Each structure stands twice: as C-alpha cells, then as structure tokens.
Amino acid sequence: MAEEFVVTPWDVKGEIDYNRLIERFGTRPLEENLLERLRTQAGDLHPFLTRDIFYSHRDLDWILDEYEGGNPFYLYTGRGPSGEVHVGHLMPWVLSKWMQDTLGATLYFQLTDDEKFLFRGFDTLGESHHVGVENALDIIALGFDPAKTKIFFDSDLIRWMYPLVLQVARRITFSTVKAVFGFTASNNIGEIFYTSIQTVPAFMESAVQGRSVPCLIPCGIDQDPHFRITRDVAPGLGYPKPALIHNKLMPSLKGMGAKMSASDPSSAIFVTDTAETARRSIMNAVTGGGATVEEHRRNGGKPEVCPIFHHYAYFFEMDDEHLQEVENTCRNGDRLCGECKEELAEKVLAFLEKHQARREEARDRLDDFLLKDGDLPELESA
Amino acid sequence: MAEEFVVTPWDVKGEIDYNRLIERFGTRPLEENLLERLRTQAGDLHPFLTRDIFYSHRDLDWILDEYEGGNPFYLYTGRGPSGEVHVGHLMPWVLSKWMQDTLGATLYFQLTDDEKFLFRGFDTLGESHHVGVENALDIIALGFDPAKTKIFFDSDLIRWMYPLVLQVARRITFSTVKAVFGFTASNNIGEIFYTSIQTVPAFMESAVQGRSVPCLIPCGIDQDPHFRITRDVAPGLGYPKPALIHNKLMPSLKGMGAKMSASDPSSAIFVTDTAETARRSIMNAVTGGGATVEEHRRNGGKPEVCPIFHHYAYFFEMDDEHLQEVENTCRNGDRLCGECKEELAEKVLAFLEKHQARREEARDRLDDFLLKDGDLPELESA
Numbered sequence: 001m002a003e004e005f006v007v008t009p010w011d012v013k014g015e016i017d018y019n020r021l022i023e024r025f026g027t028r029p030l031e032e033n034l035l036e037r038l039r040t041q042a043g044d045l046h047p048f049l050t051r052d053i054f055y056s057h058r059d060l061d062w063i064l065d066e067y068e069g070g071n072p073f074y075l076y077t078g079r080g081p082s083g084e085v086h087v088g089h090l091m092p093w094v095l096s097k098w099m100q101d102t103l104g105a106t107l108y109f110q111l112t113d114d115e116k117f118l119f120r121g122f123d124t125l126g127e128s129h130h131v132g133v134e135n136a137l138d139i140i141a142l143g144f145d146p147a148k149t150k151i152f153f154d155s156d157l158i159r160w161m162y163p164l165v166l167q168v169a170r171r172i173t174f175s176t177v178k179a180v181f182g183f184t185a186s187n188n189i190g191e192i193f194y195t196s197i198q199t200v201p202a203f204m205e206s207a208v209q210g211r212s213v214p215c216l217i218p219c220g221i222d223q224d225p226h227f228r229i230t231r232d233v234a235p236g237l238g239y240p241k242p243a244l245i246h247n248k249l250m251p252s253l254k255g256m257g258a259k260m261s262a263s264d265p266s267s268a269i270f271v272t273d274t275a276e277t278a279r280r281s282i283m284n285a286v287t288g289g290g291a292t293v294e295e296h297r298r299n300g301g302k303p304e305v306c307p308i309f310h311h312y313a314y315f316f317e318m319d320d321e322h323l324q325e326v327e328n329t330c331r332n333g334d335r336l337c338g339e340c341k342e343e344l345a346e347k348v349l350a351f352l353e354k355h356q357a358r359r360e361e362a363r364d365r366l367d368d369f370l371l372k373d374g375d376l377p378e379l380e381s382a
Numbered sequence: 383m384a385e386e387f388v389v390t391p392w393d394v395k396g397e398i399d400y401n402r403l404i405e406r407f408g409t410r411p412l413e414e415n416l417l418e419r420l421r422t423q424a425g426d427l428h429p430f431l432t433r434d435i436f437y438s439h440r441d442l443d444w445i446l447d448e449y450e451g452g453n454p455f456y457l458y459t460g461r462g463p464s465g466e467v468h469v470g471h472l473m474p475w476v477l478s479k480w481m482q483d484t485l486g487a488t489l490y491f492q493l494t495d496d497e498k499f500l501f502r503g504f505d506t507l508g509e510s511h512h513v514g515v516e517n518a519l520d521i522i523a524l525g526f527d528p529a530k531t532k533i534f535f536d537s538d539l540i541r542w543m544y545p546l547v548l549q550v551a552r553r554i555t556f557s558t559v560k561a562v563f564g565f566t567a568s569n570n571i572g573e574i575f576y577t578s579i580q581t582v583p584a585f586m587e588s589a590v591q592g593r594s595v596p597c598l599i600p601c602g603i604d605q606d607p608h609f610r611i612t613r614d615v616a617p618g619l620g621y622p623k624p625a626l627i628h629n630k631l632m633p634s635l636k637g638m639g640a641k642m643s644a645s646d647p648s649s650a651i652f653v654t655d656t657a658e659t660a661r662r663s664i665m666n667a668v669t670g671g672g673a674t675v676e677e678h679r680r681n682g683g684k685p686e687v688c689p690i691f692h693h694y695a696y697f698f699e700m701d702d703e704h705l706q707e708v709e710n711t712c713r714n715g716d717r718l719c720g721e722c723k724e725e726l727a728e729k730v731l732a733f734l735e736k737h738q739a740r741r742e743e744a745r746d747r748l749d750d751f752l753l754k755d756g757d758l759p760e761l762e763s764a
Contacts, residue, residue, distance in 0.1 A: 117548050125545040126762070159541040159755055163507040166499050169572030174556060177571060189559060190551030193575035373541055373755065380508070 005257075007222050008181055010119055015257035018055060018221070018248050025224050027056040027246060037064045042102035047318045048095050048247065056221060058231070059243035066214045067103065073214035074205045075099055076242065078110030078198070079139070081132035082120050083262035084270040087315045088250030090142070092218040094315075095247070097142050100149070105216070108201050109139055109151040114158075115197070118190040125155055133366070138271050140362035140369055141355050152371035154197050160376050161200045164207060164237075169196040171233045180225045199230040202242035207379055215242040220249050250314050251307045253285035269311070272356065275349050282308070282345045288330070289337035300333040308337070308344055316347040387639075389604050390563055392501055397639035400437060400603070400630050407606050409438040409628060419446045424484035429700045430477050430629065438603060440613070441625035448596045449485065455596035456587045457481055458624065460492035460580075461521070463514030464502050465644035466652040469697045470632030472524070474600040476697075477629070479524050482531070487598070490583050491521055491533040496540075497580070500572040507537055515748070520653050522744035522751055523737050534753035536579055542758050543582045546589060546619075551578040553615045562607045581612040584624035589761055597624040602631055632696050633689045635667035651693070654738065657731050664690070664727045670712070671719035682715040690719070690726055698729040 005014030007021060022029055030049070034057070039045045041064065048054050063073050077092045079085070099105045111132040117125045136151050154161070177183050177192055205213040217227055224246060231241040252258035252267045260268040266281040273281070288306030290296030303309035309330065317323045326343075329335035387396030389403060404411055412431070416439070421427045423446070430436045445455050459474045461467070481487045493514040499507045518533050536543070559565050559574055587595040599609060606628060613623040634640035634649045642650040648663040655663070670688030672678030685691035691712065699705045708725075711717035 114544070114548055118552055125548055155541070155544050158544050159537070162496070162537050162540050166496055166507055166572055169575070170500055170570050172571045173568050174565075174571060174574060175567040178567065183556075185557040185560065186555050188552050189554045189556060189575045189578060190548055192556060193551070193571045196571060 009223050009226055010181075012222055012249065012259060016249065021221055022056050025056075025221070025228070027058055027221075027224060027244070030055050030057050030060070030245070034060055034064065037061075037068075041067055042099070044102065046095060046098045047320065048091065048098075048314075050320070051313060052248075053091065053314055054095060054218070054245050054247045056246040057244060058224075058227075059241065060216070060245055063214055063216050063243045071214060072103065073105060073216045073243070075105045075107040076110070076201045076204070076215055076217050077107070077219055078112055078201070079132070079135050080112045080116045080119075081128055081135045082116045083131060084272050085135055085138045086250075086260055086262075086268035086270045087311070088220075088260050088268060090138070090271070091247045091250065091314065092220065093139060093142055095218045095245070097144055099216075099218070100145060104148070106148045106205065107144060107150070108204055109149065110198070110201050111136060111151065111153045112198065114154040114190075115194050118188065118194055129153060129155060134272075136366060136369065137359040137362040138355070140365060141271075141358035143358075144369070146365070146368040149369055150371040151369045156370075156372050157376075158197075159373055160379070161197070161204075163379055164200045164203060165196050167237055168199045168230075168233050169193060171236055172196065172229060176229065180229060195226050195229055198226045199233060202227065202230045203234065203237065203239040204376075206239050208376055212240045214240055217242050217244045219244065219246060221246040222249060248314075251310050253281055253307045253311075255286040256305050256307060256310075258286075269348055269352075271352065271359070273352060275352065278348050278352055279345050282311075282341050282348060285341065287337040287340070289340075290333075293336060296336060297333045301330040301335070301337065303327050303330050306330070308340055311344055311348075316344060316351065391605050391608055392563075394604055394631065394641060398631065403603055404438050407438075407603070407610070409440050409603075409606060409626070412437050412439050412442070412627070416442055416446065419443075419450075423449055424481070426484065428477060428480045429702065430473065430480075430696075432702070433695060434630075435473065435696055436477060436600070436627050436629045438628040439626055440606075440609075441623060442598070442627055445596055445598050445625045453596060454485070455487060455598045455625070457487045457489040458492070458583045458586070458597055458599050459489070459601055460494060460583070461514070461517050462494045462498045462501075463510055463517045464498045465513060466654050467517055467520045468632075468642055468644075468650035468652045469693070470602075470642050470650060472520070472653070473629045473632065473696065474602065475521060475524055477600045477627070479526055481598075481600070482527060486530070488530045488587065489526060489532070490586055491531065492580070492583050493518065493533065493535045494580065496536045496572075497576050500570065500576055511535060511537060516654075518748060518751065519741040519744040520737070522747060523740035525740075526751070528747065528750040531751055532753040533751045538752075538754050539758075540579075541755055542761070543579070543586075545761055546582045546585060547578050549619055550581045550612075550615050551575060553618055554578065554611060558611065562611060577608050577611055580608045581615060584609065584612045585616065585619065585621040586758075588621050590758055594622045596622055599624050599626045601626065601628060603628040604631060630696075633692050635663055635689050635693075637668045638687050638689060638692075640668075651730055651734075653734065653741070655734060657734065660730050660734055661727050664693075664723050664730060667723065669719040669722070671722075672715075675718060678718060679715045683712040683717070683719065685709050685712050688712070690722055693726055693730075698726060698733065 005016050075096045077096050096107050113128040113132045116128040122128045202215050227244055234241045252260045254267050266284055269278055285308055287308050288302035312326055387398050457478045459478050478489050495510040495514045498510040504510045584597050616623045634642045636649050648666055651660055667689055669690050670684035694708055
C-alpha cells in the first residue's frame with residue numbers, strides 16, 4: 001500500500017499514488033478514446049499524452065465536442081513566480097505550445113506575483129514581479145506565437161479583473177477554502193482570498209468576447225483544487241466550467257517522494273542552471289539502480305522508481321523508441337546508472353544551452369507577449 | 383442599565399451607549415484640552431466638536447503635536463455606496479470640509495464600491511459604482527476644494543493600491559477578522575479580505591510622498607474596528623498609525639434605537655428626498671414629547687431621546703443659541719412636537735433645495751475631483 005501523501009497547490013508531500021489522486025480529487029482518467037479524438041483533430045499526439053504523463057482530466061470530452069462542432073477553446077495556464085523555473089514547471093507549458101501549434105489555441109498565461117507574495121517570503125510584491133519577468137522569458141523561449149499568447153501579471157491586470165474577481169469571491173466562503181485547501185484561522189486574509197484571482201482567467205476570453213468560449217487548463221494535478229472551486233462558481237456567473245488536463249509531477253532528483261524545490265538546487269534541473277550545476281545535480285541524483293554494479297548487472301534497475309528515468313520520459317527523451325531502449329537496458333542490467341546519467345546530462349546540457357540562448361533573445365520580445373492594464377476592452381457589464 | 387447593543391461597520395443594533403462604546407473599543411474621549419488646542423490652530427471650533435457629537439478619538443493629540451510642529455496631516459474618510467446618502471452620512475464629511483477650510487488639510491475620499499458589492503445585494507460591481515458616482519455628487523456639493531480633494535473608487539485605484547493592499551492582507555489572519563468583525567466560516571472570502579482595502583488610504587499620502595505623513599480619519603464610531611486593524615498593521619509597514627476622530631451616529635427618525643436605512647425611506651432624511659418625502663418623514667417621526675398635548679405641556683419633552691431634536695443638534699441647527707432655545711422650550715413644555723417638526727422641516731427643505739442644486743452643478747465637475755488609475759505616481763518600492 002502506498003504511503004500517505006499530500007497534494008495541494010502549496011504543498012506536495014510523500015510518494016504520490018496518482019490513481020488514488022484521481023479518486024480523491026474526483027477527476028477522470030485520460031482514456032484511449034479521448035486521446036484518439038484528440039489525435040484526429042491535432043493530427044498527432046504529443047508524447048506527454050501517449051506516455052500517460054498527462055493522465056487525468058475534467059471535461060476534455062466537452063472541449064473536443066465543442067472543437068469538433070466548430071467552437072474552438074482557449075488555453076489557460078500559469079506560473080507562481082517564486083524563483084527559478086525547473087523542467088517540471090515546463091510540462092504544462094510544453095503541452096500548451098503543442099496545442100497552440102496543432103489546434104490553433106490562444107493561450108492566457110497568468111503570472112501570480114500576488115500569490116507568491118502572499119504565500120512566500122518576498123518583502124515586496126515588486127520582488128515577486130521581478131522574478132516573474134525572468135520566468136516570462138522561459139515561457140517565451142519555448143516558442144509560443146505572440147499573436148496567440150497573452151502573458152500577464154495579476155498585479156498588472158488587477159483593475160480589469162477586479163469586477164470578475166469580486167463576483168467569484170462573493171460565491172466562496174471560508175468554509176469552502178478550509179475544506180478544499182486545508183486552510184485554518186491562522187491563514188492570512190490574502191491567502192484566503194487568493195483563489196478568486198486564479199479563477200478569473202478561466203472566464204477571461206468569454207468576458208472579452210461576450211460569449212461562452214470553452215477554456216482548457218493544462219496544469220499539474222496539484223493545481224486542481226483551485227479549479228474545482230472555479231468549476232463550482234462558473235455556472236452562477238453564466239460562464240462555462242473550464243476543462244482541465246492534468247500532468248503527473250516530475251519527481252525530485254533526490255528521490256520519488258522528495259520535493260523539487262528552489263531551496264535545494266540539486267533537487268531539480270533548473271532552466272537557468274549552469275552546465276556545471278546541472279551536471280552535478282544529475283550525477284548526485286538518486287536512481288532506481290541496484291546497490292552495487294554487481295547487483296545491478298544481476299537484477300537490473302527499476303525505472304518506475306528512478307528520477308533519472310523520469311527525467312528522460314517526462315521531458316528529455318521524446319523519441320519513444322530510444323526511451324524504450326533506455327528502459328529495457330535498465331531493466332536487464334545492461335545500462336549502468338553512471339552511463340545513464342552521462343547520457344541524460346548530455347541531453348540536459350544541450351537543452352539548457354538552447355533554452356538559455358532563446359530566453360535571452362526573449363528579453364527584447366517581452367512587450368510582444370505581455371498584456372497590460374488597458375490592453376483588454378473594459379468590462380462594461382461587470 | 384442600557385440595553386445590549388451591537389456596533390460594527392456593517393451592523394448597528396439597539397440603543398447605543400456611547401460611553402460604553404469608548405470602553406469597548408478602547409478609544410479616548412475627546413477632552414477639553416484637545417479641543418482648545420484644535421481651536422487655537424483652527425481659529426474656531428465646529429459645533430460638532432463643542433456639542434460632543436464628535437466625541438471620541440485615537441491619537442488626535444499626536445496629530446496636533448505634528449501640526450503644531452509644522453508637519454500637517456491629511457484627511458481620509460469615505461462612503462460605502464449602497465444607496466442614497468442621508469444626513470447622518472454627511473457628518474464626517476462636513477467636519478472634513480471644516481478641517482480642510484481651517485487647517486488646509488488634503489482629503490482622500492474613498493468610495494468602497496467593492497465593499498458594497500461584496501456585502502450587499504448588487505448584481506454587479508458596476509451597479510455599486512453607479513451609486514457611488516451619485517454619492518460623489520453629494521460630497522462635491524458640500525463645497526470641497528478640488529485642489530485638495532481626491533475622491534476615488536476602490537475599483538478604479540485597485541491596481542495602484544494592490545501592492546499595499548497585499549502587504550496589509552499578509553499581516554491579518556482570519557482569527558483577527560473573526561475577533562474584530564465577528565465573521566464566521568460562512569462569510570465570503572471577499573468580505574474577509576475587504577478590510578485590507580479600507581486600510582490602504584490611511585497610508586496613501588505617505589506612500590505618494592515617500593515620507594511619513596500623518597493621517598486623520600473622521601468617521602462614525604461604527605467604522606473604528608477597521609482602523610484598529612489598520613493601526614496594528616501600520617508600524618510593520620513603516621507607516622504611522624492613522625489617528626481617528628469619531629462621531630456619534632445620527633438616530634433614526636423611527637426612534638433612538640432604530641436603524642437609519644435606505645430600505646426604510648422615512649427612517650432618515652436622504653439628501654435626494656423630494657420636499658414632500660422629507661416633510662412626511664419628519665412629520666411621521668418618533669419624538670421625545672409627551673403622550674398627549676396636556677401631558678407635554680405639564681411635564682415637557684425629552685430632547686435627549688428625541689430623533690427630531692437630534693436632527694437639529696447634529697445637523698440642521700448650527701446656531702448654539704437657538705438650539706438652546708429649542709431644548710429649553712421643549713423641556714418646559716412650551717414647544718409642542720408638531721411645531722418643532724414644522725420648524726425642522728423648514729430648515730431641512732431649505733438645506734435640500736440648496737444641496738440638490740449644488741449636486742447637479744457638481745455633475746460637470748466630477749473630473750476635477752476623481753482620482754483615476756494612472757493619476758498617482760507608481761509605487762516603485764512596493
């Protein structure tokens with residue numbers, strides 16, 4: 001039986017049993033028939049989908065119904081700018097990019113500087129905003145189309161969002177956030193209020209267009225609780241419930257049950273790591289290999305509990321055939337952990353070099369992507 | 383012994399024992415020596431001050447220390463735009479006007495459209511904003527100097543205020559708002575968050591000028607709980623605690639323990655009442671007179687429990703000598719309630735005619751007073 005684990009937007013503890021999480025959260029597994037419908041529309045399937053990394057959803061069938069019927073959806077995802085971005089953060093962004101490319105979806109990307117100020121140790125909102133600008137470079141570096149991508153900070157768009165934020169807030173009680181997030185009377189009133197800010201982008205395009213525009217939210221399964229609230233509130237506001245597609249979380253390099261955290265730089269590959277740092281993080285990582293070379297040669301490794309293998313599968317090896325080979329040679333003991341880490345390090349370093357060049361190029365293009373106060377039409381009816 | 387009574391920013395019940403309220407809230411009575419210091423600076427004292435209508439304070443001595451030392455204060459007061467303004471609402475505004483005239487104070491006037499949307503039955507924030515525009519006319523009609531008066535809606539200034547709002551919110555827990563306002567787990571998360579919005583204008587001028595500018599808040603004693611929180615939070619943010627000067631609440635025309643409310647048009651004189659409506663409200667008012675004319679002639683009336691007398695004393699008769707005569711002739715039974723109401727009605731109708739003309743003139747001058755997003759310098763350090 002799996003260990004007890006905790007998954008909330010602000011806390012992930014223990015080794016996650018993802019199937020139990022589907023039951024606990026009341027989401028649905030991403031089944032074959034849905035993937036096939038998606039393949040038909042997109043012309044292909046991203047490996048994140050075929051590999052069961054994006055594995056859970058809410059109402060993706062409805063999104064496909066609408067799309068097939070000529071009513072395309074928009075995407076909403078985001079980032080809490082608390083520090084450097086690691087590859088685990090990129091997963092929903094990469095899927096969003098794929099959906100933008102294949103299905104033409106517009107993306108609203110929310111930088112929750114307010115959230116990170118309220119929940120973290122920043123002295124000022126400006127500090128969190130500053131981190132967010134750096135994070136925005138990482139988003140742009142993934143190659144999004146500026147004509148279809150609107151990145152915004154909560155603090156920049158708050159005036160525009162405020163009527164909708166209040167509509168949402170009025171429909172949520174303390175009892176609800178207590179039940180959904182485990183808040184107590186010691187939480188600050190900003191934390192308590194915050195979920196109403198994360199709800200609004202799920203209605204933004206509908207509010208802008210003045211009609212129901214379906215919204216699909218690719219996100220880590222840990223963010224689902226926010227959007228359970230969003231979905232409860234939506235109908236009362238006359239907006240459709242947003243659909244979700246959830247990914248499993250990239251495990252820490254320190255072990256499957258450990259936490260990827262900026263406070264432990266070697267727990268993850270951060271996209272701004274130097275080659276040296278990234279290599280060291282990989283070389284020091286926990287693996288699913290045997291205790292000794294002899295034992296490993298005899299019994300093989302266990303990729304299912306290996307953070308290194310997850311880094312291949314979840315991000316750095318999108319070639320299915322080679323991934324299969326990595327898995328097979330691990331299981332049969334041919335592939336030693338040191339070799340495997342060397343190979344991953346090469347891939348990681350190549351990615352970092354390319355990404356870091358692109359994120360520097362992105363610095364001059366920020367204004368093409370950033371949505372500011374005054375850019376959206378005023379909400380007359382709110 | 384006085385009945386049990388409740389006074390919070392959103393609920394006033396029972397007959398208020400104002401001295402007990404000073405103890406309950408921990409404020410200080412407005413004593414003679416302070417009034418004399420104020421008289422020295424202002425050259426005079428407004429009747430609201432000499433009549434013990436503004437009767438309680440926090441740190442007014444400090445405001446005077448600073449003023450005498452060459453560091454003048456600014457004023458902050460406001461209005462929750464839930465409906466029509468009644469004369470009870472005008473009392474802190476009239477005192478503010480007097481302080482602007484005599485002491486040169488700049489006024490920040492907050493229209494809390496967000497609050498009224500969250501706590502009242504408006505369908506949209508826009509509805510509350512619309513009411514607020516009408517209320518702003520009533521403020522301007524009092525004759526404030528546009529060069530020294532900044533009226534703003536929370537919804538218009540939220541982007542500018544947001545960094546400060548979040549700084550405040552992070553320092554207040556649910557336990558605190560529960561204790562101060564009596565909130566429960568059934569309150570909505572907007573209501574819970576809201577007090578942080580009402581706190582920020584107490585620091586606004588300091589934030590704008592980048593130095594500590596003393597702030598004095600004239601307000602009904604019912605608003606004090608908000609500012610107790612403000613005063614707790616201020617030092618941690620590097621701002622001075624705002625001072626307060628509190629007025630007693632104008633009693634309802636329906637009786638000293640009843641509620642002035644827009645839902646009962648005859649409970650108060652609303653500044654937009656027609657002459658006919660105002661006259662009817664006065665004629666139907668409860669008084670402190672005897673049960674019959676005979677009894678009244680014999681025993682006299684009780685102005686201290688008479689809403690009509692309070693309307694004289696608290697607003698419509700600023701001539702002390704005549705007020706004394708009204709009181710004396712009531713007590714000795716010479717003045718009958720019907721006559722007394724007739725005289726008040728004349729004063730009220732004269733006021734309404736003048737006020738209503740001025741508020742229509744104010745319509746063209748709104749832009750001279752309204753502070754909008756972009757009007758204040760950006761808060762770089764927040």
